[in-house]
Amino acid sequence: xxxxxxxxxxxxxxxxxxxxxxxxxxxxxxxxxxxxxxxxxxxxxxxxxxxxxxxxxxxxxxxxxxxxxxxxxxxxxxxxxxxxxxxxxxxxxxxxxxxxxxxxxxxxxxxx
Amino acid sequence: xxxxxxxxxxxxxxxxxxxxxxxxxxxxxxxxxxxxxxxxxxxxxxxxxxxxxxxxxxxxxxxxxxxxxxxxxxxxxxxxxxxxxxxxxxxxxxxxxxxxxxxxxxxxxxxxxxxxxx
Numbered sequence: 001x002x003x004x005x006x007x008x009x010x011x012x013x014x015x016x017x018x019x020x021x022x023x024x025x026x027x028x029x030x031x032x033x034x035x036x037x038x039x040x041x042x043x044x045x046x047x048x049x050x051x052x053x054x055x056x057x058x059x060x061x062x063x064x065x066x067x068x069x070x071x072x073x074x075x076x077x078x079x080x081x082x083x084x085x086x087x088x089x090x091x092x093x094x095x096x097x098x099x100x101x102x103x104x105x106x107x108x109x110x111x112x
Numbered sequence: 113x114x115x116x117x118x119x120x121x122x123x124x125x126x127x128x129x130x131x132x133x134x135x136x137x138x139x140x141x142x143x144x145x146x147x148x149x150x151x152x153x154x155x156x157x158x159x160x161x162x163x164x165x166x167x168x169x170x171x172x173x174x175x176x177x178x179x180x181x182x183x184x185x186x187x188x189x190x191x192x193x194x195x196x197x198x199x200x201x202x203x204x205x206x207x208x209x210x211x212x213x214x215x216x217x218x219x220x221x222x223x224x225x226x227x228x229x230x
Contacts, residue, residue, distance in 0.1 A: 002154075006154070009152070034218075036219075041223070041224075042223055042224075043116070043202050043204070043221030043222050043223050043224055044155070044202070044219075044221050045221065046218050046219070049218075089154060089155065098143040098145070098160070098162070098206045098208075098217045098219070099145065099157055099160060099170065100155075100157070100219065101157075102147075102154040102155040102156070103154055104152055104153060104154040105154050
């Protein structure tokens with residue numbers, strides 16, 4: 001059973017557009033929600049993360065929006081660039097744990 | 113500083129063969145883990161360790177063994193490979209365990225090992 005559900009499976013965006021990836025969870029004990037970025041042939045790398053007591057976190061062109069009541073969070077990539085083309089994973093973990101529950105991933109393609 | 117090093121990068125096995133995927137980190141991280149990545153399934157935790165001599169099962173442990181004799185190394189053993197174990201395997205490590213805020217524990221992943229079982 002997937003603890004974190006992610007959509008869409010794939011996404012194609014024009015250069016300069018906004019990419020939006022959505023995730024949902026059921027376990028209200030989760031206290032940490034990171035997003036990982038993975039390029040082909042590489043391991044995932046942390047992109048940005050948020051805690052449930054914050055509704056939004058922005059780092060450069062990347063923003064996480066968090067809706068605690070709906071148990072949903074999303075990644076927004078503003079002014080998407082071809083270099084952003086990668087697979088993105090949302091994840092979650094419970095307090096005190098290093099283990100992450102990952103979503104199924106979204107393959108983003110940014111067309112020049 | 114090499115980070116997390118996985119070997120081999122590619123491996124082809126026949127059903128029933130055994131092998132060990134190696135993982136080493138040079139960051140003195142307490143926590144180490146193995147994930148498998150399959151299309152449409154994301155990353156799923158196989159086994160993890162919070163320190164030398166301590167290991168535990170993740171979501172999909174069947175068919176895999178691990179041990180942690182040193183802080184640096186965390187090998188993953190397939191005792192009798194099956195086609196269902198065809199996957200890309202990632203080792204990951206993190207500097208701390210047991211923090212009240214798990215967000216302090218950023219996972220550093222290796223580059224992956226692609227395994228094909230025929």
